[in-house]
Each structure stands twice: as C-alpha cells, then as structure tokens.
Amino acid sequence: MPAINEIPDTVFEETITRAVKEVFSTMLSQPARFVPMPQRPEPDSLELVHPHVVGTVGFIGAINGLIYLYLDVEFAQRCSASLLGVSPAELAELGDEAVNDAIGELTNMTVGTFKNQLSDRGFPCRLTIPSILRGSRFRIEPISSATRRIYRFDIAGSALTADLLMQPGE
Amino acid sequence: MRYKILSVDDSKTVRIIIKKAFKNYDCEILEAANGVEGLALANKEPPDVILLDITMPVMDGVEMLTKLKSDPALKTIPVVMLTAEGGKENVLKIAKIGVRDYIVKPFKEDLLVQKVGRIIDLKPITDAPAKGKSIFDPxxxxxxxxxxxxxxxxxxxxxxxxxxxxxxxxxxxxxxxxxxxxxxxxxxxxxxxxxxxxxxxxxxxxxxxxxxxxxxxxxxxxxxxxxxxxxxxxxxxxxxxxxxxxxxxxxxxxxMNLDTSERYFRIAEDVFVMRLPEACTASVLAEVSTYLRAKVSEAVDSGIGKAVFDLHEVKRLDMPLIKLLLTAMQTCREVALQYTLVGSGAVVAECRGYEDTRGWQFHETMEDARQSFQKPGGSVSAPAAVAAAAPAA
Missing domain, CATH: 3.40.50.2300 (Response regulator)
Structure with missing residues (x-):
C-alpha cells in the first residue's frame, strides 16, 4: 500500500470528480463538469465573501481526512428543493434546517463515494457524521500536517468547490 | 394488507426521499433516526422490511443489525442496507451478519422500490377510491x-x-x-x-x-x-x-375476499335487478341473502325506485328459494321500492302450487316487466299489495 504522499494528484482528482458526478446526476439529475485550473488554487482563494452553506464529512482509517463542499446559499437551496421534491416556497417554510440536512446528506454521499473508491484501492476508511457550516467572510485553515487539494466543478452554471484535507491514518 | 417499511437513518432528507419513493405504493413508512429508536420501533410495530443506514449517532447500523439478528422475535425481518458506506470489504463484513440486500448511496428511487419489491408484494395505489376485488376480476x-x-x-x-x-x-x-x-x-x-x-x-x-x-x-x-x-x-x-x-x-x-354481488345484483338503466342463476344451491342463496339488504339500500340511495326479481334461468322452485324471495319482497316494501318478477313457464306453474306464491305476478321478459311499472297494478309497491304477493302470509 503506497503512502498517501506517493499517490499522484490525478488519482484524487479522478476520484472526487467521479464522486461529484455520480451524486449530482443520480440524486439531482444534474450533470457536473470538472473545471480545470491552470495552477493549484491557494487556500486564500477559498475565502468566502457571499453567504455559503458548507457541508463536511470526515473519514478515518488508512487515510484520515475531511472533505468540505462549498455551495452558495441560492445553489444550496435549489439542490435541497430538488432532493426533497418540494417547491422553493415549501422549502422556505421548512427553513434552514431542511437545507442543512439536505446538503449534509449530499456531502455524505459524495464523501462516501470518494472514500469507497479509496477503500477499494487498499485504503480502508469509515465515514463520520456530516456537519454544516454557514456564513460569509470565513476561511477554513488546515493544520500544517494535512495535505490540501481544492477542486472546482460547474453544475448547470453554479459553482461547487470540493476542499480535501488528508493525512496518513492508522 | 398494508406492508410496513421501517427507515432507520439519521438524515431526515433520506427519510423524506424514501417516503417519496414509496408514496404511490400501498405501504406505510415508519421512521427512526438511529439504531436505538429503530430497535424500539421494530419491537413495538414489527415491520415487513427495514432500510438501514450505517453511520448514525447513538447506535450505528451495524450494532442495530447485530442486535436485531440476535433477537428471536426480530431476526427474520429482512434488512436492506441503504448507506454511503460501500467498499468491497465493508459490504462483505456486513453481509456476513445477514442482510437481504445492500444499496450504496447515491441511489435512484426506482432501484430502491425494485429491491424492496423483491421482498414484499408492493401494490400501486390507484386514484380511484379503494374498491374490493370482484368475482369478475382476474x-x-x-x-x-x-x-x-x-x-x-x-x-x-x-x-x-x-x-x-x-x-x-x-x-x-x-x-x-x-x-x-x-x-x-x-x-x-x-x-x-x-x-x-x-x-x-x-x-x-x-x-x-x-x-x-x-x-x-x-x-x-x-x-x-x-x-x-x-x-x-x-x-x-x-x-x-x-x-x-x-x-x-x-x-x-x-x-380471496371477492365481491360476488355483481353476479346477482345490477342496475339496468333505472331498474334494480336481482338475477338468480339456474342452480340456486344453498351457498348461492346464502350469498344472495348476505348482499340483499345492502344492495337494495344502495339502489334506493342512488335514486332507483323499481326492482325486478329475474328468475328466468331458474328451473325449479323450492322452499329456501321462496323464503329468499319473500325476504327480498319484504326488504323492497320497507324502502317503498316497487317490484315485479320475471320467470319461465315452469316456475310460474310451480308457484301456483304453493300457498305463499300463488298470487305472484310474473312477466315473460325484462322488457315486459319494465313496462308493467307504467300500468296501474302491474307491480307491487304498497302494503295493500302484500296480500297479492303472499296471500296466505
């Protein structure tokens, strides 16, 4: 089993791309497109200025990690309404809690699909319970031992950012 | 029979998706947010299938599954894992504890319904009001x-x-x-x-x-x-x-709980018809008696004012059949429903041999019977006519 820092970046890129595409097409019938960037985005580029909903799920095992999915509030609401099969007005009545739960579940499925591919590559891990961050003007900073990778996706004109923080596990 | 499906998942979103997936099927969805709640609900209201997540707070799905399989009262309930925890090793480990199927999230609602449909006989709900199966249904x-x-x-x-x-x-x-x-x-x-x-x-x-x-x-x-x-x-x-x-x-x-009343009762335009078959066996007469009062009420309730007892297929008259006809006549009189009879020559001749039936007026065809309602005295409709129907009663 190779060490985490020996795994080429392309593997993580392919794995998270497959996970995002599979979850958004299966659950929301929305095709997701990976947006290549000329150079690896700097953590500062994730500083948020608009209201966002950020879902996070961790995995522990051969690799320990956290994946954050960033969606602006409007996109998060559209995804939630579609997932729950309700209109925007009905979603508004259900409140932020319904959006949090829906985005938490989308993140759970995405991280699950990512992690299951790692497990099948010989890095068995298990998932943690999802949590949600909400707000604007905040930045998530990893501890120095973690490797960070940022990937961007276009989903029917809306932006989704996946922020992967990983370090060797057991 | 309404099947019960227990969804055990800490995500309300998943529980809503499950409800949505089964909303067109005749089944009830029970919900629990973790293993402890799931076990309590399964004990209280044993479900026919359990859909079980793995990663949950309080008690996870693996622990709940293990406890379920060690409980003699619950161990036979089929469990379908519905979880983001895939990976070959994981699936194999859980399959060993004993699950009927394994669905890895993300999932299509159709797939979920299809897999559960292999375990229970899911029946779609129709828009029409619930109607029991009839003897004329396949x-x-x-x-x-x-x-x-x-x-x-x-x-x-x-x-x-x-x-x-x-x-x-x-x-x-x-x-x-x-x-x-x-x-x-x-x-x-x-x-x-x-x-x-x-x-x-x-x-x-x-x-x-x-x-x-x-x-x-x-x-x-x-x-x-x-x-x-x-x-x-x-x-x-x-x-x-x-x-x-x-x-x-x-x-x-x-x-099979089939409604057999359509064999004997129908509404033909504005007339309520009770048709008796050639062989009026004891079980046929019992069936007709069971439906009689309700069918007469139903006809009156829908605005029908005339009834025909159609005996044209009946070959012979005996006492149980006469008793049924007397009951039918009495039931019609109670709700002021005019009635008359259609019968073959053989039955008409037999009627003359009994005190109770001697005065019954028969018509040869349904059309004759229908027209008789227009003529004064062509049908029986009032207490005064009771004597005509059953002179010796």
Whole structure:
C-alpha cells in the first residue's frame, strides 16, 4: 500500500470528480463538469465573501481526512428543493434546517463515494457524521500536517468547490 | 394488507426521499433516526422490511443489525442496507451478519422500490377510491397437485371464471412460481409424498410474498387425519375429493375476499335487478341473502325506485328459494321500492302450487316487466299489495 504522499494528484482528482458526478446526476439529475485550473488554487482563494452553506464529512482509517463542499446559499437551496421534491416556497417554510440536512446528506454521499473508491484501492476508511457550516467572510485553515487539494466543478452554471484535507491514518 | 417499511437513518432528507419513493405504493413508512429508536420501533410495530443506514449517532447500523439478528422475535425481518458506506470489504463484513440486500448511496428511487419489491408484494395505489376485488376480476390461482386428472378437473370446473389456474406437480416448482408471480390463492394436495404439503405450507407462511395468501388443502373425504392436521397448522380451509367445484369456487371467492354481488345484483338503466342463476344451491342463496339488504339500500340511495326479481334461468322452485324471495319482497316494501318478477313457464306453474306464491305476478321478459311499472297494478309497491304477493302470509 503506497503512502498517501506517493499517490499522484490525478488519482484524487479522478476520484472526487467521479464522486461529484455520480451524486449530482443520480440524486439531482444534474450533470457536473470538472473545471480545470491552470495552477493549484491557494487556500486564500477559498475565502468566502457571499453567504455559503458548507457541508463536511470526515473519514478515518488508512487515510484520515475531511472533505468540505462549498455551495452558495441560492445553489444550496435549489439542490435541497430538488432532493426533497418540494417547491422553493415549501422549502422556505421548512427553513434552514431542511437545507442543512439536505446538503449534509449530499456531502455524505459524495464523501462516501470518494472514500469507497479509496477503500477499494487498499485504503480502508469509515465515514463520520456530516456537519454544516454557514456564513460569509470565513476561511477554513488546515493544520500544517494535512495535505490540501481544492477542486472546482460547474453544475448547470453554479459553482461547487470540493476542499480535501488528508493525512496518513492508522 | 398494508406492508410496513421501517427507515432507520439519521438524515431526515433520506427519510423524506424514501417516503417519496414509496408514496404511490400501498405501504406505510415508519421512521427512526438511529439504531436505538429503530430497535424500539421494530419491537413495538414489527415491520415487513427495514432500510438501514450505517453511520448514525447513538447506535450505528451495524450494532442495530447485530442486535436485531440476535433477537428471536426480530431476526427474520429482512434488512436492506441503504448507506454511503460501500467498499468491497465493508459490504462483505456486513453481509456476513445477514442482510437481504445492500444499496450504496447515491441511489435512484426506482432501484430502491425494485429491491424492496423483491421482498414484499408492493401494490400501486390507484386514484380511484379503494374498491374490493370482484368475482369478475382476474386472479392467479396456483394448484400444487401431482395428479393431472385433478388439475384438469379444477381447470374445467372454474373455466367460466376470469381466474388463471396454474398447475405444478412439486413443491419446488410451487416455490419458484410464487417467487415470480403475485399469487392470490393456493390449492395444495395433502397427499403429496413425504408430507410435502405441510413443508410447503410452512415455507409459504415464512415468505413475505405469500405470508397472507389463502391456502387450501385438497384431500380425500375419508382422510380425517390429514384434514385435522391441515386445520391445526393453519390452512385457510380444506376441499374434499371428489371435488364439489361450485362449492370450492364459493370458498375460494370468500377466502380471496371477492365481491360476488355483481353476479346477482345490477342496475339496468333505472331498474334494480336481482338475477338468480339456474342452480340456486344453498351457498348461492346464502350469498344472495348476505348482499340483499345492502344492495337494495344502495339502489334506493342512488335514486332507483323499481326492482325486478329475474328468475328466468331458474328451473325449479323450492322452499329456501321462496323464503329468499319473500325476504327480498319484504326488504323492497320497507324502502317503498316497487317490484315485479320475471320467470319461465315452469316456475310460474310451480308457484301456483304453493300457498305463499300463488298470487305472484310474473312477466315473460325484462322488457315486459319494465313496462308493467307504467300500468296501474302491474307491480307491487304498497302494503295493500302484500296480500297479492303472499296471500296466505
């Protein structure tokens, strides 16, 4: 089993791309497109200025990690309404809690699909319970031992950012 | 029968998606947010299937599954894992504890319904108001009988029904057939070798698809021991050989909870018609009596004011039939429904021989009967006419 820092970046890129595409097409019938960037985005580029909903799920095992999915509030609401099969007005009545739960579940499925591919590559891990961050003007900073990778996706004109923080596990 | 599906998932979103997936099917979704709640609910209201997540707070899905499988009362409930925890090793580890199926999130609602539909007989809900099955609706009947002559006899005797009679000779074939078809009733020969009928019965009762399907035993009249054993283990009923097919048909219709009233009662334009068949056996008369009052009320309630008792197929009159007709006439009078009779010459002649029926007025055809309502004294409608219907009563 190779060490985490020996795994080429392309593997993580392919794995998270497959996970995002599979979850958004299966659950929301929305095709997701990976947006290549000329150079690896700097953590500062994730500083948020608009209201966002950020879902996070961790995995522990051969690799320990956290994946954050960033969606602006409007996109998060559209995804939630579609997932729950309700209109925007009905979603508004259900409140932020319904959006949090829906985005938490989308993140759970995405991280699950990512992690299951790692497990099948010989890095068995298990998932943690999802949590949600909400707000604007905040930045998530990893501890120095973690490797960070940022990937961007276009989903029917809306932006989704996946922020992967990983370090060797057991 | 309404099946219960228990969804155990800490995500309310997933529970809503599950409800959405099954909303067009006749089943009830029970919800629990973790393993502790799931076990409590399964104990209180045993479900027919459990959909179980793994990663949950308080008690996770693996612990709940382990506890479920060690509880004699709950261990037979089929469990389908519905979880983001995939990976070959994980799936294999959990499969060893005992699950019926494994769905890895993300999932399509259709796939979920399809997998659960393999375990329970999911029936779509129609927009029309719930209506019981009628004797004129198709039904699938399975006959497990190793003697072709008996199967042929049943097929011939029930060929006038819309029922599809499928015969198999062995219990293995029966189990295969039930696995791929929604069977409405099963007839099993109790004389299959090695008590196979009773073994098959136990399998049917532990299989969700056939758990509630009526099962009749076919047995020689003189084999009292087999009849008793069938009753003890819980067969719905027994039909004795030589088979009385009309009697068997009536028993089967009752067991399938079929509405047989349409055979005898109908509304023809503005007239309520009670038609009696050629052979008015005791079971036919009992069936007609069961529906009579409700059908008359239903007709009056829908604005019908005239009734015809159509006896043109009846060949002979006897006391039980006369009693039924007197009851029908009395029921009509109670709700001020005008009535008259249609009958063949033979029946009219027989009526003259009885004190109670001597004064009954018959018409040769439905059309004559219909026109009689226009003529004064052409039908019976008031207490004064009671004497005309039953002069000696």
């Amino acid at each position: 039904a699938k009947i399975l006959v497990v009988e190793d003697k072709p002559a008996i199967l042929a006899q049943i097929q011939e005797g029930l060929k006038h029904t819309p029922w599809q009679i499928h015969g198999v000779a062995t219990t293995g074939e029966a189990i295969d057939y039930c696995g791929t078809n929604a069977v409405d009733l099963i007839l099993i020969s109790l004389s299959l070798p090695d008590e196979a009928a009773f073994t098959l019965f136990r399998v049917l009762r532990t299989t969700l698809k056939t758990k509630y399907t009526p099962v009749f035993g076919l047995v020689v009249k003189t084999d009292g021991a087999a009849q008793q054993q069938a009753q003890q283990v819980g067969f719905t009923g027994v039909a004795t050989k030589p088979l009385d097919l009309p009697e068997l048909e009536a028993k089967m219709a009752r067991a």
